[in-house]
Amino acid sequence: PCGDLTSTANTVTYESASYGTVYDDFTYEAEIVCTRLVQPTASNTLFVRGTPQPYQTAAKWWSSGIAFNISMTGKYSIFRYQGTKMTALQSWTTPAGNIINLTGSPNTLKVEANGGTLTFSINGTPVKTITGQTLLSGQVGLGMVRSIPTTQAGPNDTLVVNSATVTPGAPPAATRVSLQQEKANQDANRALPSPDPLFAPKSSSGIAGSR
Numbered sequence: 001p002c003g004d005l006t007s008t009a010n011t012v013t014y015e016s017a018s019y020g021t022v023y024d025d026f027t028y029e030a031e032i033v034c035t036r037l038v039q040p041t042a043s044n045t046l047f048v049r050g051t052p053q054p055y056q057t058a059a060k061w062w063s064s065g066i067a068f069n070i071s072m073t074g075k076y077s078i079f080r081y082q083g084t085k086m087t088a089l090q091s092w093t094t095p096a097g098n099i100i101n102l103t104g105s106p107n108t109l110k111v112e113a114n115g116g117t118l119t120f121s122i123n124g125t126p127v128k129t130i131t132g133q134t135l136l137s138g139q140v141g142l143g144m145v146r147s148i149p150t151t152q153a154g155p156n157d158t159l160v161v162n163s164a165t166v167t168p169g170a171p172p173a174a175t176r177v178s179l180q181q182e183k184a185n186q187d188a189n190r191a192l193p194s195p196d197p198l199f200a201p202k203s204s205s206g207i208a209g210s211r
Contacts (some may be wrong), residue, residue, distance in 0.1 A: 002211060009146050009147060009148075009149060010147065010148070011058065011147055012058075012059050012145065012146075012147040012198060013059055013060050013145070013146065013147065014043075014045070014055075014059055014060045014061060014062075014143050014144070014145055014194070014198070015039045015060070015143060015144055015145075015146070016045070016047065016051045016052065016060075016062070016141050016142065016143030016144075017141055017142055018047065018050065018126050018139045018140065018141030019139060019140050019141060019164075019166065020139065021139065021166075022098065022137055022138060023049075023113075023137060023138070023140065023166060023168055024109075024113075024136055024137040024168055025113055025114050025168070025169055025170040025171070026042040026048075026112075026113050026117065026140070026167060026168050026169065026171070027047065027110065027111070027112045027113075027166070027167040027171045028044055028110065028111045028113075028140045028164075028165075028166050028167075029046055029108060029109070029110040029111075029163075029165055030108070030109055030142060030161060030163065030164040030165075031106050031107070031108045031161075031163045031164075032044060032106065032107055032108075032109065032142065032159060032160065032162065033105065033107075033133060033158075033160040033162060033183035034070070034072050034103060034104075034107070034158075034159055034160075034161075035103050035104050035157060035158045035159075035160070035166070036071075036072040036103050036156075036157045037103060037155045037157065038146075038148050038155060038156065038157045039145075039146060039147070039148060039199075040072040040073050040103060041069065041071050041072075041073050041158055041200045041201070041202060042070070042071065042072075042144065042145040042146060042147075042157070042198065042199055042200075043067070043069040043070075043071065043077075043143075043144070043145040043197065043198050043199065043200070044050070044068045044069065044070050044072070044143075044144050044145075044159055045068065045069045045128060045142065045143045045144070045145075046067070046068040046109045046111060046133050046140070046141075046142055047065050047066070047067055047139070047140060047141040047142065047143060048060055048065065048066050048068070048111045048113060048118070048138065048140050049064075049065055049066055049113065049133075049135040049136070049137060049138035049139075049140075050062045050063075050065020050066070050081075050135075050137055050138045050139050050140070050141065051063045051064045051065060051136055051139065052065075052139060052141065056081065056083055056084050056155075057084055059145075059196075059198060061081045061084075061086070062081050062141075063081070063083065063084070063120050064081055064082050064138065065080075065081055065138055065139075066078065066079070066080050066081075066089070066111075066118065066133070066135060067079045067080075067081065067136065067143075067197065068109060068111055068120050069092075069197070069200075070100055070107060070109065070122065071092070071100075071178075071199075071200035072103040073102075073200055073202070074094050074095075074098055074100045074102060075092045075093060075094050075100070075200040075201075076090070076092070076093065076095060076100065076120075076122060076127060077090055077091060077093070077195060077197070077200065078090040078120060078128060078130070079197040080133075081136065082135075086190075086197055087112040088193070088194065088195050088197070089128075089130050090128050090130075090185055090188070090189065091188040091189045091191070091192040091193065091195045091211075092188060092192065092195050092200045092201055093184050093185060093187070093188030094184065095122060095125070095127050095181060095184070096178060096180040096181045096184055097125070099122050099125050099127075100122060100123070101122050101123070106162060107122065107123060108122070108123050108124065109121070109122060112171040112174050113171070114170045114171055115136065115170075116131055116132050116133040116134065116136065117129065117130070117131045117133070118130050118133060119171075119177075121174075125181075125205075126174060126175050126176065126177045126178075126181075127177060127181055127185075128177060128181075128185060129174065129176075129177055140166055142159070142161060142164065143159075144157070144159040145198045145199070151178075
């Protein structure tokens with residue numbers, strides 16, 4: 001899927017697009033430009049190994065899948081959805097080196113999936129590897145969270161997809177996540193074990209983002 005995703009939601013809602021092919025092992029990479037002047041803490045998401053519908057909860061979570069999120073406050077997170085159950089695989093944290101480009105600039109997100117192991121990268125830097133996953137196939141897609149509708153006067157939040165590609169088959173061995181990043185991941189998981197999947201915290205105190 002490529003193009004513009006803009007939301008007309010007036011409640012907290014995921015708006016997403018999916019590609020109908022089901023993949024097991026793959027590399028999925030997308031360059032996106034998130035302009036989030038209204039809700040900078042809201043999730044901008046790559047979905048993998050998912051089943052989009054029927055949507056779950058009022059926020060229209062995918063029925064199942066793994067969500068790789070970035071916010072325009074420089075944080076990332078990873079969640080697994082199964083029905084109405086949400087599990088944090090990685091709480092919101094700032095990547096080592098502040099590698100996320102902020103509002104209006106492109107970011108490249110990549111997920112490499114091989115069996116139960118998935119590696120997640122931002123702008124060419126691996127930030128998380130997870131193992132032992134039981135969601136072993138599904139669709140891929142993209143989405144954005146908003147609760148404020150588009151207006152003619154603006155400003156409006158947008159997600160522009162410059163490119164999105166899927167390469168089927170087992171990926172080559174992924175680069176290891178740095179020790180600095182692993183520590184940041186662990187610290188975030190200890191500090192915020194039950195995070196909000198839709199909005200990054202405003203600060204390290206774990207206060208929820210603006211809706």
